[in-house]
Amino acid sequence: MAREGAPVDEIAQRVSLSRGTVRNYLAAAIAKRGAANRHEAARTAAKHGWI
Known part of the structure; x- marks a missing residue:
């Protein structure tokens, strides 16, 4: 969902987690991948087959 640009609030609601947990x-x-933002981190993870 992050890869598709969904906001944190929407992700949290759809996966039944708190907003803080999702953040x-x-x-x-982002930190583990050295990505610039969550969208880039999600794209990188998908490209490598991690998600």
Whole structure:
């Protein structure tokens, strides 16, 4: 959903997590990949078959 540009609030609602949890998960993914933003991190993960 992040790869498609969904806002954090929408992601949180659709996966039944708090907004803060989703933000923390996305921040961790961004840091681990050295990505510029959550969209780039999600695209990189999908490109490598991780998601």
